[in-house]
Amino acid sequence: MTVAGVASGIVAVLALTAGPANAVAAWGSTTQGEGDGFFENWPNRENYPDQAGAIDRKKDGMSVAIRWTSSSGTTGECVDKNGANNGTTLCTVTGLNQRGTVTFKVCARDYSNDIGWINCSRPDSHPLTP
């Protein structure tokens, strides 16, 4: 993780301590420094939309995505493909049940030589129990 990624992770931890007990606020990073992603889920808090973010941190022609799947079958992804080092691509997460678990990975992808999602973080699972 880059220094900026660590700093962003600290912000996420602070947000978690301010949120409800079972909120999900977690970060992941690709294995080769291509970028980071985060996932936020706030049970029973309409003022805090469930969201995910992807941050491309390397000018290598590759995009960075966070991809998730829930134990109830919801899947989604949020991709930063508008260039590196230009901020966070934010996506609203919809359709999650407030039960079971959500698992996410952060991956890179080279669409000009597409071999699929690569250099993914280890799958990270969190409970969605309200």
Ligand SMILES: [Ca+2]
């Ligand atoms: Ca890149």
